[in-house]
């Protein structure tokens with residue numbers, strides 16, 4: 001996720017690699033990001049934060065307890081943006097107690113091609129200038145909206161995990177197309193381009209998905225027959241279960 005944000009910022013021109021630094025947990029993600037983007041690879045946490053105004057925290061929730069405890073003091077006067085699923089601003093503020101503000105952010109992976117959507121939340125006392133900075137940083141990576149804190153786990157399920165759900169749906173159509181007799185190459189082209197083209201149609205026409213669905217669904221036609229299977233299998237109920245499971249896991253992750 002950190003890499004997606006950094007790459008998106010650089011691609012938009014909003015972030016200059018020479019003014020950005022990264023630090024990982026001893027694996028190869030940070031060295032690779034630095035090498036591929038020109039960002040500075042910090043050697044340790046003091047070095048990372050010495051000249052920084054904003055820290056983007058993007059470790060896994062399970063890794064939070066392993067973070068260098070000095071971060072609490074080293075972020076004095078800085079703005080901390082956390083993308084950790086399930087982490088409340090209260091919990092973050094207790095750790096980054098010297099920061100001038102903490103923001104819980106939920107971006108998604110399409111930020112790396114600047115087609116993301118990011119929701120964020122902060123306490124009401126976040127200075128206007130910092131709220132504007134968050135909007136600017138994530139605004140150049142796609143759509144951005146501020147939400148009430150109690151909605152963040154739902155946001156995480158819908159748009160944070162959403163790309164994962166979408167890719168599984170694409171893969172499922174590809175697999176079904178192949179099982180129905182198309183070659184792998186044919187199935188890939190037809191399934192992917194159908195989803196990409198449909199998403200563009202949705203975006204460019206501004207119509208509701210129901211209207212666009214109805215436009216390809218003749219009464220008792222072949223699309224109708226396929227949709228009846230969704231109906232019988234209770235697709236919309238299934239999606240509610242998918243979101244509920246994802247929200248529940250975010251709540252658990254926030255306690256790690």
Ligand SMILES: NC(=O)c1ccc[n+]([C@@H]2O[C@H](COP(=O)([O-])OP(=O)(O)OC[C@H]3O[C@@H](n4cnc5c(N)ncnc54)[C@H](OP(=O)(O)O)[C@@H]3O)[C@@H](O)[C@H]2O)c1
Pocket residue numbers: 001002023024025026027028029030058059060061063066067068083084085106107108109160161
């Ligand atoms: N993936 C998504 O679509 C998505 C969407 C929204 C939010 N998020 C949130 O994004 C966060 C990261 O998810 P991810 O999928 O990007 O995980 P990931 O690929 O495993 O990345 C975790 C990063 O944290 C670094 N790290 C681990 N321990 C560290 C430590 N002690 N000090 C400094 N850096 C440390 C890792 O560095 P090393 O490689 O050196 O170990 C790695 O760069 C999660 O909290 C998740 O909830 C993810």
